[in-house]
Amino acid sequence: MDEVLNWLAKYGVWGLLPIAVILFAIFYEKLEKPIAKIYELFYWIGNSWRRRAIKTEIQSKINSFSRAVNKEVPDIMPYNMKLKFVTEIDRAELIRDKKIVLVRIHDRRHDDKNFVHATLAFCPTGVLPASRIYLDNYLSDAVDFTITRKFLCSIRHQSALNYLHKEIIEPAIKEKPDLDNICRILDRLDEQGLFTKVVLRELRDFGGKVGTRYPMDSHKIETRQFVGYMDTIAARAPHEEVNTEFQGNHISMGFVFIGTSPKISEEGATTYLRALRWKKGKGVEKAYIAARDWAIDIAERTAYLAEKRNLAKILKRTTYYATDSSGQRRKHIIVEMQLIITPYAPPEQGVLLED
Amino acid sequence: MREKVEIKAIYDKDLELILTNLGILDKLIAGEIKCAVCGTTIDLDNLGSIFPSGDEVSVSCDNEKCIRIVTKEGVHTSSG
Numbered sequence: 001m002d003e004v005l006n007w008l009a010k011y012g013v014w015g016l017l018p019i020a021v022i023l024f025a026i027f028y029e030k031l032e033k034p035i036a037k038i039y040e041l042f043y044w045i046g047n048s049w050r051r052r053a054i055k056t057e058i059q060s061k062i063n064s065f066s067r068a069v070n071k072e073v074p075d076i077m078p079y080n081m082k083l084k085f086v087t088e089i090d091r092a093e094l095i096r097d098k099k100i101v102l103v104r105i106h107d108r109r110h111d112d113k114n115f116v117h118a119t120l121a122f123c124p125t126g127v128l129p130a131s132r133i134y135l136d137n138y139l140s141d142a143v144d145f146t147i148t149r150k151f152l153c154s155i156r157h158q159s160a161l162n163y164l165h166k167e168i169i170e171p172a173i174k175e176k177p178d179l180d181n182i183c184r185i186l187d188r189l190d191e192q193g194l195f196t197k198v199v200l201r202e203l204r205d206f207g208g209k210v211g212t213r214y215p216m217d218s219h220k221i222e223t224r225q226f227v228g229y230m231d232t233i234a235a236r237a238p239h240e241e242v243n244t245e246f247q248g249n250h251i252s253m254g255f256v257f258i259g260t261s262p263k264i265s266e267e268g269a270t271t272y273l274r275a276l277r278w279k280k281g282k283g284v285e286k287a288y289i290a291a292r293d294w295a296i297d298i299a300e301r302t303a304y305l306a307e308k309r310n311l312a313k314i315l316k317r318t319t320y321y322a323t324d325s326s327g328q329r330r331k332h333i334i335v336e337m338q339l340i341i342t343p344y345a346p347p348e349q350g351v352l353l354e355d
Numbered sequence: 356m357r358e359k360v361e362i363k364a365i366y367d368k369d370l371e372l373i374l375t376n377l378g379i380l381d382k383l384i385a386g387e388i389k390c391a392v393c394g395t396t397i398d399l400d401n402l403g404s405i406f407p408s409g410d411e412v413s414v415s416c417d418n419e420k421c422i423r424i425v426t427k428e429g430v431h432t433s434s435g
Contacts, residue, residue: 081362091377104365
């Protein structure tokens with residue numbers, strides 16, 4: 001403590017400057033929001049401040065959302081967005097940089113458009129970067145629309161949501177009716193909490209497994225079939241029997257739904273452990289144990305026993321609130337279990353992701 | 356620090372200056388420039404993006420579909 005006081009006595013406030021600079025650099029991501037607020041306060045000073053205020057506002061909100069999504073499932077939104085205003089560029093410079101695209105950002109009165117255009121420009125590179133080339137255009141667009149909608153909902157930007165629906169999604173689905181169907185599916189999955197936790201996670205792993213292979217129609221067909229399978233899972237009525245496994249060339253997963261109370265009171269977790277063993281025997285690589293309300297404890301017990309008996313490894317356990325098919329908001333759990341570690345699996349498979 | 360995806364943008368107030376530097380402002384005002392994607396005539400109100408196309412400067416209208424077609428090809432990542 002004395003050393004710190006001596007340092008301050010010797011160098012005064014200037015002594016704190018390098019420390020402040022280092023802390024600023026380290027915590028810049030977390031400081032983005034307060035910085036945006038400061039620029040907003042001085043918005044009236046002139047064009048340069050207005051430009052910075054708009055830039056930091058868009059950037060901080062998109063980056064904060066992207067970090068939250070990426071925290072939920074690592075590597076599905078691994079990048080930050082940097083909005084760079086170009087103030088001077090000549091013809092030769094523009095033509096030299098073959099890939100440059102200058103997107104117009106309107107003055108504040110048009111901020112609905114700004115948020116939507118910036119997010120949609122960011123999504124193709126910022127969301128599922130490793131898997132993107134293996135998705136067909138419809139699924140790719142539907143993922144971007146769903147992520148943009150989630151982002152605008154998270155910042156409660158109702159007018160931008162209206163703009164997204166009326167000016168972008170509606171005209172797009174008029175042209176491509178199939179896109180409407182996929183958007184509805186992803187919306188339903190999102191409402192049930194399965195969009196990021198299962199769909200984007202599996203699509204991320206798909207990119208990891210396929211690696212650097214040349215994108216082929218078979219890849220696009222498999223990812224579309226997987227989304228179709230997820231829809232049957234999301235749309236199933238309570239206690240309806242559906243196929244709980246999806247085994248494609250690269251996606252291999254299944255669900256274990258913790259069922260009715262008579263079944264549990266008779267056999268406890270045994271039935272579900274048997275289901276996991278059955279899936280493993282069939283070569284299913286990953287299983288998601290899903291339950292809600294009172295069955296959450298049984299789901300956790302099943303996962304615990306499965307790991308203890310070396311049947312599977314727990315990758316992630318998530319509890320969340322979501323709306324079920326009858327429109328009720330209920331507590332859910334989803335436990336992701338690795339049943340088989342494959343040689344072509346992404347490196348994080350087989351170890352605890354969150355470690 | 357996470358890697359960054361850089362989105363290059365033009366602020367409304369700088370638009371005329373940039374179009375002048377690129378040598379297309381007069382043509383644009385005269386209504387001689389069309390959207391490279393959908394063919395709509397571009398003016399200062401509906402311009403959505405500017406990008407190179409071969410040895411020419413091209414523009415798209417502010418229809419999101421056109422901007423997306425252009426940006427899907429154009430955005431790239433940088434570290435730092």
